[in-house]
Amino acid sequence: MAAAPAGSDPLPDPRGRRLPRILHPLAWWIWALALATAASRTNNPLLLFLVLAVLGYVVSARRTEAPWARGFKYYLYLALTVVAIRIVFRAIFATGIQPTDHFLFALPHIPTPDWYAGIQLGGPVSLEALLSAATEGLRLACMLCCIGAANTLANPKRALRVLPGALYELGVAVTVSISVAPQLVLSVQRVARARKLRAGRTQGLRALRGIVVPVLEDALERSLRLAAAMDSRGYGRAGTATRRSRRITGALLLLGMCGLCAGAYGLLDATAPAFLGLPAMAVGALLCVAGLRLGGRRVTRTTYRPDPWRLPEWAVAGSGLLAAVLLLSSLGYDPAQLNPTFYPLSWPELPLVPTLAILLAGTAGFVAPPPEPVRPRTTERAERP
Secondary structure (H helix, E strand, C coil): CCCCCCCCCCCECCCCCECCCCCCHHHHHHHHHHHHHHHHCCCCHHHHHHHHHHHHHHHHHHCCCCHHHHCHHHHHHHHHHHHHHHHHHHHHCCCCCCCCCCEEEEEEEECCCHHHCCCCEEEEEEHHHHHHHHHHHHHHHHHHHHHHHHHHHCCHHHHHHCCCHHHHHHHHHHHHHHHHHHHHHHHHHHHHHHHHHCCCCCCCCHHHHHHHHHHHHHHHHHHHHHHHHHHHCCCCCCCCCCHHHHHHHHHHHHHHHHHHHHHHHHHHCCCCCHHHCHHHHHHHHHHHHHHHHHHHHHCCCCCCCCCCCCHHHHHHHHHHHHHHHHHHHCCCCCHHHHCCCCCCCCCCCCCHHHHHHHHHHCCHHHHCCCCCCCCCHHHHHHHCC
16 A cells, blocks of 8 residues: 655545554654754753653654654764764863862873963863863754754655745755765665575675675666656746846845844854844844745745644744753753853853753654554565465
8 A cells, every 4th residue: 555645634545544644744844943043052972862862762653664763873974973082082182180089090291382272182181171072062963963863753855845936946955965974874784685595794894895896886876867857847947936036046045144143143143233132133134034935935935745843843943942042041040050160170050941941852753753653564565366
C-alpha cells in the first residue's frame, strides 16, 4: 500500500488504521533555531548538557527512517571534535596560571617575538582554564547539534516547498547541499553491505579503495540524475521579471538585511542607541518581507496537498520560542547563573526557570505526531493477497 503524500492529511488504511501525519518542516526549524538561541545565552554546563539531553530525546522519539534522519550521530561526533579542538587550543595558547589555580601539567614554552606580545605558546596549564575552554566549546557544540536536529527531523525536500518564491533557486542549492551528507552515508552503508555479500574485505586500508570508488560513482550518478530532473522541471529559469523590478527587489533586500544587522547589534550592545534595537530590526524585517513578496511574483508555483499548519505545529514552535524568550528576558532568576565563572573553581548552580524552559522545549518529543512505524518485510509479504 502506498503511503500518504508528504504534508497531506492522514489517509484511511484498509485495515481501519490512519496513517500518521508528518510535522511541518518549518515548525522543526523554528524549534531548533530557538533552542540554539537559548543555548547561546548560557555558559552553564548543566544547562548545556540538559539541552543536549532534550535534543537526543526529541530526535530519538520523532525521527523517521528517511536517509536524512540518520545523520544526528555524526553531528554529535562533530560536536565532540569542536570541544576537543577548543581544549587543545586553550592548552597550547596558554594565558598563564594564577597562584589559586589548580595546576595540571606544563607544555614546553616557545618564546615569541615582541610584536607577538600577549600570546603565550606553551607553559603551565590549569584545571580552571581547561574547564572554561570545554564549556565554551560545549556551547558551540549545542548550537551545532540544534542545527543537526533540524536537519534530522525536517524533510529537506518538503522544506523547499515553503520557501518564498524569490528564494526558490537559492533554496534548491541549499536543499541539495543539506542532502549530500545523508546520501553519502547511505551510499557507504550500501556499498559495505554489498562487499559483505561478496565476501570482500570490509575493513582496513585495502578496503578503502573498493569503498571510495563506488561511493563517488554513486554520488556522481545521483547528482547527474538530480540535475536532469531539475532541468526538466524548469529550475534555473530567468523568469519574467523586468530589470527595474529586479533592482527594486535587490535594494529592498539589501536595506532590509542592513536593518536586521543593525537591530541585532543594538540588542546585543547595551550602550548602543535605542533606535538600533527593536525599531531597526522591525524596519529591516518589513523591508525584507516586501522584497521577498515583490521578487516572488515572477515565480509561479502550484502545490499539491499543501503542508497543514495546525495545533501540533504551534505547540512545537511555541515550546522552542518560549524557551528562547525565557533565557533572553532573565525573568525570575539571576542572569549571573547563566554564565558561572570557574575562577575560583566552584560547582555551577542550576537555575530553576531556565531549567524549566529547556524542559518545556523537550515537550516537542510527544506533542509532535509520531512517525510511521516500520514493519518487517516478512509481515508485508504475508499480508499481500
